[in-house]
Amino acid sequence: MSDRETVDPAPESDARPPPSGTEPVLPAADAPSDPPLPAVVPPVLRDDDGRLTGAFLAAVRGTIEAADAAGLAALVGDLHEADLGEIIGALDADERPLLVGLLGDAFDFSTLVELDESVRVQLIEDLPPATVAEGVRDLDSDDAVYILEDLDEAAQDAILDTFPAAERLSLERSLDFPEESAGRLMQTEFIAVAPTWTVGQVIDYCRETEDLPEDFYEIHVVDPGFRLLGTVALDRILRAKRMQAVGEIVDEDRRTARATDDREDVARIFERYNLISLPVIDDEDRLIGVITADDVVDVVMEEAEEDLRALAGVGDEEISDTVWYTTRNRFLWLLVNLFTAFLAAGVIGLFEDTIAKIVALAALAPIVAGQGGNAATQTMTVAVRAIATREVGRFNIARFVNREIMVSFLNGAAFALLVGLAVWGWYGERQLGAVIGGAMIVNLIAGGLAGVAIPLAVDKLNGDPAVISGVFVTTVTDCVGFFAVLGLATWWYGIV
């Protein structure tokens, strides 16, 4: 399958979309001097699971190695930028600028938006600055900002210097908004009209204006001071008579975002109110941009993933990051956890005499500590997500905490019984079973309390519960678990 001559009898529609309205590309059969080539059917782009195929990648590599611009264009020229982006990510670092160079003007710089950050930054460094500046100039403002924001200031200025003054100012304003804010996410191209305009005027305006936003879903209605009065979805425009004023069909009940709002809040508004697009206003309520759902789908995914990654201690790494960066990134979290492990070891160290007398405790205590950690992680995960999605607030915090404590108690009791009986059966010592069972219920309740209280406390102190709760929670369950087992045993067996 790694042969690009492979003839696939059923070319996938995704793999070879017919040419759309994008930039024309050089057709492969454009070399009139050569004898007619045999018809080449390129390998399929993706397998049934939606993964890139090695065969397609090998074909791309082949054209890059042969510096075969026409062959490369025939292969990837019609691809969606998301697919091309994934191919670029799968290539080696030195092949990437070659691909962009071979495609020339046919390379759409919005492809860069689809790349992992480390790949994008490296590729931009490797390309001629003039090529980058020209490519970025053709983009919508939100894509341009997305690409520029990762570059250092000198590189940003070098690109922005080649822009017309108005565009430059608009991009600089977007870049002035905080990272991960609505202002960074919005596009500044939109259509705004006065409420006195008629539907006919709007349609005529759209027909006659060359420089409309690339895609739009709503018309915005503003007052003379450019303050947002409301929006009209395009389907409302289509339904209305030509003579109707947009002021009459405007939807005034519109959510808006401030440019300084965090993008996580923006994503939550989209999710809660099922929006397709959201106007962005400045501090004086003036309309300055629009965020669309297609951009937010990515944010929603990233934000939900951020909690997952934070809980596991892998931060914002991407699979294209270097070994060295990844190692450092993970080292820190492991180091913090190591301190807490030593703390737990210190607790065990207090009871060396007990362990020397009842060696079985060395095998049994980790069961109690581990089970507490697992139960606490369940509670903590639910709490972290409930906080992140704003499902928990003062109005229901008591109900939530009660529920978690009840669940911890019930599971604690169940496992106390189960483990107590198992230990009794295994070692034939009822007293040892009682010690382990007693410690189990104590630790599961402690874990449940910690699992719900620590994320809430971290949130109260304006920290990110996903990032730091885990360390504290397992510290609690480790220390309480070991202390409960060994302390109970010491007391019950009368060891001093």
Add this chain to the structure above:
Amino acid sequence: MSDRETVDPAPESDARPPPSGTEPVLPAADAPSDPPLPAVVPPVLRDDDGRLTGAFLAAVRGTIEAADAAGLAALVGDLHEADLGEIIGALDADERPLLVGLLGDAFDFSTLVELDESVRVQLIEDLPPATVAEGVRDLDSDDAVYILEDLDEAAQDAILDTFPAAERLSLERSLDFPEESAGRLMQTEFIAVAPTWTVGQVIDYCRETEDLPEDFYEIHVVDPGFRLLGTVALDRILRAKRMQAVGEIVDEDRRTARATDDREDVARIFERYNLISLPVIDDEDRLIGVITADDVVDVVMEEAEEDLRALAGVGDEEISDTVWYTTRNRFLWLLVNLFTAFLAAGVIGLFEDTIAKIVALAALAPIVAGQGGNAATQTMTVAVRAIATREVGRFNIARFVNREIMVSFLNGAAFALLVGLAVWGWYGERQLGAVIGGAMIVNLIAGGLAGVAIPLAVDKLNGDPAVISGVFVTTVTDCVGFFAVLGLATWWYGIV
């Protein structure tokens, strides 16, 4: 703040949107026989963090207790269904049907879509069947399916029996598609025209047809057999001249979903190609529905959360689930983990003689096991997400596995050194430091291997890596960790 007479000088725009084009509701001041009431400003709906306020909830409760239909309508009648849904979720179970009853015809059943499943099912049971049937009949097909799919067949039939035959058939067809499929997610209302239609005809059709879909973003172009030829975004319609045929401006390069596709695949297509809406086709390529981005934002969030919850062993529970359901749900995962903990305890049990001679090992071995577990969890989390997002495939699997092993080796070496020196310093025994350090690097490499190999293997066997990888991975790091520490010590100190 729990007094609804509270006068808030700065009413939030979210809290009191001006009346929009939704159902008219009874204004509160509609009782002409009473003397004029003092102007009542309701409390704000949400605090600055976007959480519901207790004051608003108390005000709603007050009107429900007083059976004050007009007061309740004044308070929540203009709210977005997402906000009303959240309020219903925050009420007690017995207050919910009272609220729906008091609102009467003003209650929009699309609010039910915003509720947690357990709340929705219970509320539908508590409402008069005729009310439910009437409410569901007014909904878009995707919302109706969403509500019906959780009910048992008898309840579904009771509602569907009250529908006109055509609508009933269409809903039944949607419900026949597998759970979590594109067919369940789509709405069956859409606009499809022949390619010979002109832009003017489309606009006139929209102006003259009463029964258009509630919101739409694209016109679909189909052949006489209703096979999809492509789509035209509404902004393309607005830009085009009246006389232009839609066949000339149609975008044929369109992604589609099959009705039987998993909704996770649908979400990935939206995310990858930045779509606003996606046509759904049947096995004969006929257009049968449309999925829009606003529905997918929820799916994307749920799917990313599913992995997070699966890794933590909390499944699909919602914070509104009962204590009993939650306890059972979590118990199973804890039980599986308990077995693996006993496995690790068995490993420790093999070395009781060694521990009896060197009690410090009882404190130190858990450090090695725990650190390995944490490092393996990092690797596993990255692997699980890379598999879920299709970032890892045959084309780059070797690069990915290599990277993870290198990272594990580097962090293993770092922590071997660190912990070895710490133990030497703590106990003053170089040999003990060497044992712990050696075991550490062994366990971190084993953990890295398990963290990447197990999710890949589970995926290969068509399991869900997020659900079962965690148990296996920590089993490996626990057993290897304890075995390495105690085995090395036994061998080095010559204990037999």
